[in-house]
Amino acid sequence: MDLFEYVNDILAFFKLPIWRYLIYGFIFVLIIVWLAFVYWTYRDAKLRSESIGTSVFWALIVLILNFLGLILYLILRPPEFMDDVIERDLEIKRMETLIDSRESSCPACGSPVEDDFLICPYCRKKLRNSCISCGKPLKLNWKVCPYCKNTQ
Numbered sequence: 001m002d003l004f005e006y007v008n009d010i011l012a013f014f015k016l017p018i019w020r021y022l023i024y025g026f027i028f029v030l031i032i033v034w035l036a037f038v039y040w041t042y043r044d045a046k047l048r049s050e051s052i053g054t055s056v057f058w059a060l061i062v063l064i065l066n067f068l069g070l071i072l073y074l075i076l077r078p079p080e081f082m083d084d085v086i087e088r089d090l091e092i093k094r095m096e097t098l099i100d101s102r103e104s105s106c107p108a109c110g111s112p113v114e115d116d117f118l119i120c121p122y123c124r125k126k127l128r129n130s131c132i133s134c135g136k137p138l139k140l141n142w143k144v145c146p147y148c149k150n151t152q
Contacts, residue, residue, distance in 0.1 A: 037070050038063045048078045
């Protein structure tokens with residue numbers, strides 16, 4: 001068997017119909033993966049943006065530019081989902097509201113007390129002293145009244 005017959009046998013092997021079907025199957029799988037990337041890009045962009053136009057734009061970019069478009073989207077996409085941004089903003093507002101409306105509590109029983117209470121109305125724990133001259137409530141560790149400058 002010479003080299004020419006050997007090459008013809010190899011070429012005849014690759015001319016079998018199975019190879020054509022394998023190539024068609026491979027192309028079909030590539031097209032399915034490409035369309036899946038387009039769908040994934042559309043869905044991800046919709047979660048990260050408020051407008052539907054942005055989602056369609058990025059899906060078209062991936063449809064036209066294929067893998068290059070997907071890489072561009074992955075580089076340029078917003079870093080956060082819109083739901084996460086909204087949830088974070090709500091949490092910040094909730095914390096600000098809690099800080100603004102924070103009530104003092106009794107160190108002994110934890111019941112809510114006003115800033116000008118001298119004793120806790122629930123457990124009778126002494127919370128503040130009253131100034132001798134002006135009668136305003138003072139914290140226990142204060143040495144001078146900040147309202148009338150009277151020393152305690």
